Amino acid sequence: MSFFEELKRRKVFRVAATYAVVAWILMQIGEVTFPALNIPEWVMSTLVFVLLAGFPIAVIFAWIFDKTPQGFIKTDVSDTENIGGMNVKVDNRPFYLQKRNI
Numbered sequence: 636m637s638f639f640e641e642l643k644r645r646k647v648f649r650v651a652a653t654y655a656v657v658a659w660i661l662m663q664i665g666e667v668t669f670p671a672l673n674i675p676e677w678v679m680s681t682l683v684f685v686l687l688a689g690f691p692i693a694v695i696f697a698w699i700f701d702k703t704p705q706g707f708i709k710t711d712v713s714d715t716e717n718i719g720g721m722n723v724k725v726d727n728r729p730f731y732l733q734k735r736n737i
Contacts, residue, residue, distance in 0.1 A: 642698075645710055650697035651690070658686040 642648055665682050668674075700707045 645698055645701070647694055647697045651694055654690055654693045658690070661686065 662679075662683060665679050669679055699710060701710050
């Protein structure tokens with residue numbers, strides 16, 4: 636399974652797109668309402684910073700967890716995958732946690 640197929644399986648693209656749309660809507664609402672409510676300019680900058688800082692966090696959580704009717708559960712990692720008719724052991728851990736045969 637390729638990296639992009641794994642991103643699709645874990646619904647990372649869906650979470651990233653949803654986050655981007657919701658963040659854009661929040662920024663548009665802030666841009667229209669903050670001046671009318673005499674809210675200081677720095678609040679909009681803070682909103683943008685918080686939304687940008689939250690994006691990688693949302694993507695990481697989408698990679699690690701799945702949303703099910705029972706709540707959020709850790710995504711299953713398959714030990715082997717069938718690639719070209721062969722069962723291949725796959726290590727989905729980050730590179731710094733994998734064993735190295737040096």
